[in-house]
Amino acid sequence: MLTKRIIPCLDVKDNRVVKGVNFLNLRDAGDPVELGKRYSDEGADELVFLDITATIRSRKTIVELVEKVAENVFIPFTVGGGINSVDQIDELLRSGAEKVSLNTAAVQNPNLLSEAAQRFGNQCVVLAIDARRSKERKGHWQVTVKAGSEPTGLDVVEWAVKAEKLGAGEILLTSMDADGTKAGYDNELNKAVSDAVNIPVIASGGAGELEHLYDAVVKGGADAVLMASITHFENYTITQMKEYLASRGIPMNL
Amino acid sequence: MLVVIDYNVGNVKSVCNAFRNIGCESKLSCRPEDIEKADGLVLPGVAAFGYAVSALGTLAELVKKLALAGKPLLGICVGYQMLFDQSSEYGPHKGLGLISGNVVPVPDTQVIPHMGWNLVKMPPDMNLFAGLPEEKHFYFAHSFYADVADAGAKIAYTDYGFQLPASVQKGTIYGTQFHPEKSGKAGLNVLKNFAQICEQSPERK
Numbered sequence: 086m087l088t089k090r091i092i093p094c095l096d097v098k099d100n101r102v103v104k105g106v107n108f109l110n111l112r113d114a115g116d117p118v119e120l121g122k123r124y125s126d127e128g129a130d131e132l133v134f135l136d137i138t139a140t141i142r143s144r145k146t147i148v149e150l151v152e153k154v155a156e157n158v159f160i161p162f163t164v165g166g167g168i169n170s171v172d173q174i175d176e177l178l179r180s181g182a183e184k185v186s187l188n189t190a191a192v193q194n195p196n197l198l199s200e201a202a203q204r205f206g207n208q209c210v211v212l213a214i215d216a217r218r219s220k221e222r223k224g225h226w227q228v229t230v231k232a233g234s235e236p237t238g239l240d241v242v243e244w245a246v247k248a249e250k251l252g253a254g255e256i257l258l259t260s261m262d263a264d265g266t267k268a269g270y271d272n273e274l275n276k277a278v279s280d281a282v283n284i285p286v287i288a289s290g291g292a293g294e295l296e297h298l299y300d301a302v303v304k305g306g307a308d309a310v311l312m313a314s315i316t317h318f319e320n321y322t323i324t325q326m327k328e329y330l331a332s333r334g335i336p337m338n339l
Numbered sequence: 340m341l342v343v344i345d346y347n348v349g350n351v352k353s354v355c356n357a358f359r360n361i362g363c364e365s366k367l368s369c370r371p372e373d374i375e376k377a378d379g380l381v382l383p384g385v386a387a388f389g390y391a392v393s394a395l396g397t398l399a400e401l402v403k404k405l406a407l408a409g410k411p412l413l414g415i416c417v418g419y420q421m422l423f424d425q426s427s428e429y430g431p432h433k434g435l436g437l438i439s440g441n442v443v444p445v446p447d448t449q450v451i452p453h454m455g456w457n458l459v460k461m462p463p464d465m466n467l468f469a470g471l472p473e474e475k476h477f478y479f480a481h482s483f484y485a486d487v488a489d490a491g492a493k494i495a496y497t498d499y500g501f502q503l504p505a506s507v508q509k510g511t512i513y514g515t516q517f518h519p520e521k522s523g524k525a526g527l528n529v530l531k532n533f534a535q536i537c538e539q540s541p542e543r544k
Contacts, residue, residue: 086498087457088476125523130456130478156356161478161521178385181353183480183521203429206387206417208452208480254452254482283447285454308450338456338476 088338089302090130090309091326092287093316095120096137097166100146103137104313105265114317118153124316125158127323130338132162133186133257133311137232139167148180155181163211163257169193171200178205186211186257189230192237192244195251202252207284212253216241216274217261226260226274233261241274242281249282256282257311260290265314267293275305287311295321295329302335341365341537342377344402344418346394348386350520354415354530357520361527363534371401379537380410383520384417388426388442388483391417392434403435411511411537412437413467419507419514420485428483438509439489445482449500452482457497459505459517465493467506467513469532475525477505477517484516511540 095102095117102120103111114120121132134154136147144167151164164177165186174185191198191212201210215233216226226241245256258278260271270291279286288307292298292315301307315321331337343354345367358365365381366373374380380402384391392399406412414422421434426442434442445451456476461468479497487494487504495506497517506515513533519526 087453087455087479090455152352155353156359159357159360159521159527160523161480161518178350179352181350181356183350183353183385183518203387204390205385206428207482208454209385254480255454283450284452285450309455 086336088130088336089330091298091323092131092133092309092311093124093129093323094133094135094289094311094313096135096313097147097150098138100150102317104317117150118157120317121154121162122157124323125160128327128339129160129323131160131309132158134162134164135186136164136166148176151177151180151182165211165213169197171197171204174201174205178209184209184211184255186213188213188215191248192228192230192239195247198248198251198253202254207252207254210253211255211257212245212248213257213259214241214245215259215261218271224273224277229261242277245278245282249284253284255285255287257287257289263291266291267314269293269297270301270305270310272300272305275301275307279306285309295326298326298330299333299335302330340377341379341381341534342373343367343381343383344374344398345369346391346396346398348384348391348394348417350385351383353520354381354383357527357530358534361531361534363531369398371398374398374401375405377410378540379533380405380412382412382414382418382421384415384421386417388417388420388428389430389432391421392432395421399435403437406437406512409511409541411533411540412513413533414514415520416481416516416518419516420483422512422514423485426483437512438487438492438507438514440485440487442483442485445484445499445503446501452480453499453503454480457499457505459495459497461495462493465495465506465508466536467508467529467532468495471525471528477515477519477522477526479517481516511536
């Protein structure tokens with residue numbers, strides 16, 4: 086039986102892992118390669134590295150980082166942040182990433198999802214959605230881009246369904262309202278998206294307690310849970326998370 | 340020396356990194372003379388099937404000839420799928436035809452892609468899994484799978500709502516649908532076993 090995945094997320098800026106609240110107030114959380122290796126040794130199922138600066142200069146740094154991670158970590162990892170062409174995807178996959186995540190570029194050019202899927206297979210195309218709860222329409226969320234700074238007017242569920250058809254193989258769904266708050270995932274959002282698509286959904290944003298992980302899987306229908314603050318600042322180890330979920334009947338790779 | 344065939348698809352370097360980690364020498368190459376001299380061949384692959392087949396191009400015939408002559412071959416993910424007759428991924432596209440069977444979509448009653456760690460039951464007579472427990476989790480990431488039709492093939496299965504072939508062996512032709520290079524310690528063990536198979540191969544020069 087396929088197990089549910091625990092995915093620590095490493096937001097990288099100037100070659101350091103950082104973490105903020107609601108995408109702001111960044112705190113230093115360590116060296117990306119060391120932290121990645123530690124999580125892998127502790128039993129993480131996957132890792133996500135996000136280049137949160139995504140400038141031309143940081144592009145080179147992130148390729149070097151991917152190479153270093155791939156030399157030291159033998160579990161899959163996704164890399165994202167500012168990726169906007171098939172050539173960039175090719176470079177990152179060749180450097181050792183298993184998957185890439187597309188966000189702003191996919192909104193601006195949805196065909197990038199199809200081009201990437203046809204060349205690399207949809208299993209390595211992750212669509213990252215930064216979702217903000219709509220004030221006007223209850224039970225709806227709006228897609229935001231450019232690190233959550235720009236609302237697009239797109240409905241999150243509609244965008245997820247469209248992206249699946251185009252070639253996205255997985256959705257990394259971040260609730261901007263919950264991100265960094267440690268108050269729990271937005272499971273209404275997770276449920277709305279996981280019910281609407283047939284590709285895996287990674288719940289992201291808001292993990293603070295072990296029960297939050299359980300809720301994301303059971304109430305939110307998530308296939309994987311992503312977290313940052315609670316692992317970086319050592320509230321819980323990966324093993325604790327996995328043992329807890331397994332004890333509550335969730336299939337885990339322990 | 341093991342040769343990891345470099346044919347312009349993703350993730351080739353990860354396979355070499357994994358071999359290096361377990362102390363096995365491997366060479367990333369697309370040169371026919373390296374491929375002919377190799378103790379064993381690895382055909383990796385993160386790509387769509389059609390792209391992978393056309394990227395392998397004229398090397399396909401050479402790999403096929405050497406594998407049929409008994410040089411150990413390990414196909415991984417799409418590299419494994421290419422061992423079969425054909426695939427319907429954005430296709431049809433023809434494969435190497437080394438093992439009978441077709442590559443078909445995972446039924447959409449399941450979440451697709453089949454992505455993550457799934458438990459593989461390993462038959463004791465598959466030497467790729469020597470020294471491993473009867474079952475172990477490995478990392479999968481694929482939307483198509485090989486529907487194996489070869490009576491001469493040994494198969495290890497995983498459960499994804501149906502019995503999905505996770506690894507196949509026919510003589511010295513091996514394949515894994517999962518990624519051993521991304522499956523932590525158990526995966527590294529599989530690669531180590533393959534390296535040993537190559538070392539002991541009578542084909543070795």
